[in-house]
Amino acid sequence: MVKKQPEQRAYPRFKVRTGVSAALGETKIGTIADIGRDGLVISCFDINDQDEQGRRGSPKLSIFHDDGFSLKNVPCKILGECYQTQNAFGSSIKKCHIQFNELTPEQNSLLEKFLDHFTDKPFMSQ
Numbered sequence: 001m002v003k004k005q006p007e008q009r010a011y012p013r014f015k016v017r018t019g020v021s022a023a024l025g026e027t028k029i030g031t032i033a034d035i036g037r038d039g040l041v042i043s044c045f046d047i048n049d050q051d052e053q054g055r056r057g058s059p060k061l062s063i064f065h066d067d068g069f070s071l072k073n074v075p076c077k078i079l080g081e082c083y084q085t086q087n088a089f090g091s092s093i094k095k096c097h098i099q100f101n102e103l104t105p106e107q108n109s110l111l112e113k114f115l116d117h118f119t120d121k122p123f124m125s126q
Contacts, residue, residue, distance in 0.1 A: 011037040012122030019066035020118055024078075024096065025059045032063070035119065037111065039076070039099040045092065061098060065118055071110040075101035
């Protein structure tokens with residue numbers, strides 16, 4: 001019997017609705033798999049196919065919705081990356097686990113708005 005690991009996150013994760021995109025730095029773009037108050041997971045591809053590009057310095061994350069919502073320049077840290085698959089153009093699709101660093105009061109307010117309007121009920125992540 002496999003023992004289920006307890007949830008280690010301080011905040012619940014939310015499933016993100018359609019129409020949301022994310023950009024990590026200038027080279028990684030994709031969609032958000034799940035998000036919480038302390039971080040998120042994105043499925044993305046690297047425009048330049050340079051794995052280490054996003055790890056240099058302190059990357060900034062931006063979140064966009066089709067209706068015009070945007071949360072920009074969120075300081076963050078990449079906790080890990082794993083390959084999922086390759087797209088039709090031969091670029092690797094990655095799953096990036098991202099932790100938010102210190103957010104400004106305005107960014108915190110926009111994150112709360114995002115969680116209220118663009119996500120569904122919390123779920124237990126794997």
